[in-house]
Every structure is written in structure tokens, then in C-alpha cells.
Amino acid sequence: MAGRPRTDEFAAVLDAVVRIAREEQVDCLLLSGDIYEHRTSSPEADQFLFATLVRLHREGIPVVAIPGNHESPERWRALAPLLAEIGVRVVSEVRPPGAGGTVEIRSRDGSETAVVACLPFVAERHFSSAAALFAGADRWDRDYAHGMGNLIAAMAGLFRPDRVNILMAHLHTEGALLGGGESEITVDDACAVPPARFPASASYVALGHIHRPQALPRSPVPARYAGSILQRIRTHHPPARPLCEGCGPQHDARTPRW
């Protein structure tokens, strides 16, 4: 990080996440990947993250998390049962909706249930093994971007009209504007999924990977990259604020308040 410690910045931004989640009385916090910078995380980074997750748990705020390309799915898999004890649901690898790929969250007042279909980062070289988990994948397009479109459609299998249906994914999309600091190999346009392939049955699509916060106008449903709340490198783009989004069943996602 440009040769200087950023401990104060980490502390401040994570404080802001907890404060906003508490003030807005959110029903759930979605972590859409690349929570860490490195696959082998430092004890300091662990300390920050785990303390934040415990604070969220004490506030009664459940968390759903997926790994990005900067993280080890194996490490998240090992942590998952421990984190589940404090209300953090981790989907460490791609799994079909009926086999652990979705997480259900009840709203605070018990009046609504969200189905969060979780799609961790899939490297191009691993696409065929991820696809092989799904019935009928032998008929899918073998091209990564379009094959991922089929996989995304399959992830929406448990979406229902009376639920808040959320797709959370860590991937590159066609037309996304980079924020600076992304790893070039993972933002290759050949691997950019067309937003038109997002399921029309989704209430909202929560995306990670691209550092610049943005909505995707070519998606049939509200879809948004949260962006980096702490920039990896200095850019002329302001960092994202923690994204606080309201959404209900079907397409009535409300305007983001942050």
C-alpha cells in the first residue's frame, strides 16, 4: 500500500460500515468478495475483519459472504462453520441453488424473506468444473462469458415471486467501468458477462470485483457494483461509500440511499 501503513483508514472505513448498518437498521449485509487483498491474509487483516463481523453480530445484523479472486475458497470453506456461529453465512465455492448455493435471510420484522443466490468468483480455467455441478450444463455455451450467463440463470432456480430474490456475484461484466487497481487478467473483456443475462426474476443483483461503484444500465433488473470502500491504489475516483440498498420482492428495488 504505497509503503505506508493504512491501519487508521481500515479502522475508519470498517467503523463506518458498522455504523451505517446499525443506523439504517439493515436486514442483512452482503459481502460480494475481495474482502481481503491477498489469498494469504495477514493477521492484522484477520483481526480487523473478525472484529467487524463480531460487532455486526452483536448488532443483530446477519452477513452473507462470497470469496473473490483475491481470496482462497479453501480458507473461506474452513472458516465457514466458525463464522456461521456469529451469523455469517459463507458460500465458499460455486454450488447449485439446492445444494448450498443460496442463503435465506429473514427481515428484522419477520415480514419478508430474501433468497440470496451466491456466485463466488469463477476463474476461466475453472468454469467447466463449476458448470459440471449443474444439470444440463453439457448444453451450455462453452464460451466463458456466455456459459456464465447460463450458470447465472441456473442460480436463479429458487427465486420465487413472494421472496426478495438477490443474486450476489463476483465477476466482470460487459460495459463495466473500471475504477483502477483491478487485476488486468480478471477484467479481460473476453470474460465479461453481458448484464442482459442477469435473471429477470431477481429483485437485485449485488456485484463485486470492479472497484468503481456503479449501476449497470443494461441489466434487466437493478444491478450494482458496490465498489471499493477503500481504494487499493490512489485514483481520481472517490472511494465507494458502503452501499445501503433497499429492495423488495420482484422489481421494486428502491433508490439506493448511499
Ligand SMILES: [Mn+2]
Ligand atoms: Mn475481484
